[in-house]
Amino acid sequence: MEKPRTARLLHQLLVLYQRVALYKIRDVRQPAQQTFEYRIEEIMAIAPTSKQANVLVVGANGGIGLGFVKALLNDDSIQTLFATYRSPESAEELLSLEAESPQLKCLKLDITEEEQVVQAIAQISAAVPNLHWVINCVGILHEGDLQPEKSLRQINADQLMRYFQVNSIGAVLLAKHLMPLFKHGDRSVFATVSAKIGSIEDNYLGGWYGYRASKAALNMLMKTTSIEYSRRCPKTIITLLHPGTTDTQLSKPFQRNVPADKLFSVERTVSQLMDIIQNLTFKDNGSFFSWDGSPLPW
């Protein structure tokens, strides 16, 4: 016998209500379940607290890069620490550390030459099966006659190209060739030192066209890399880090107006960035953080 029209409508409403309720339960459960999975994976993650951790610091002869090398040499959980430099004449301190530290291996690398990236990574692959941390500290703000532009009058195409070659393209060349070394089952981190000045949303002051634009491009290249990596080496967390103004040769000519408490020592910067790297979780893949761990707008 056919149900009266009102009863049929009531029945349909009940079924719909049940479906919505079920969907909501699933919706609410999913993030909790995911968080639980993240926690388990992180508890089980070994790098870089196991004896097997292998680390690469790129641009290891600069202020922040060398600071990372010194800090990581004190970490006896690291098996091999690779560190890159451009010329032996300007890398005396780094090379003297290598002479006294059996775990430190220095490699020559100009990041603008893809062939050198391939060669350096081939040397790493011949020595270790995988990498757990890669920290890319390469960057230029000034270099010889190249100085940050104060106005459009100073825009020069060759200078812009140089900023992009060193600050943006180098990092994605690393990402291209390092991928095989990230294909393993342990948690790993590929961190690139960027700069808040590369944030488009945060640009209130203008100026420094090439440096700003090249850091914005770096951010986009690494964010895009993080998406491809999440499919092909899902245990790797890609992140971009703003170190804060740090007392190195890069910031030296521009430190005059920086209040003393806003100018960090290299040791402080390295310790702050290390804290962030150590506490990254898989959901931080493709993120941009400031030195205090707060997320930055793109």
Ligand SMILES: NC(=O)c1ccc[n+]([C@@H]2O[C@H](COP(=O)([O-])OP(=O)(O)OC[C@H]3O[C@@H](n4cnc5c(N)ncnc54)[C@H](OP(=O)(O)O)[C@@H]3O)[C@@H](O)[C@H]2O)c1
């Ligand atoms: N210091 C700050 O206040 C500050 C603020 C925001 C962001 N940052 C960023 O932090 C990172 C580290 O800067 P830093 O302050 O440590 O500067 P730094 O002392 O000048 O170090 C820069 C490093 O980049 C390397 N490098 C430059 N061109 C290269 C190339 N073509 N190939 C390979 N390596 C190259 C340098 O190698 P050589 O030793 O061979 O020259 C050096 O190791 C940079 O990305 C910078 O943009 C710094």
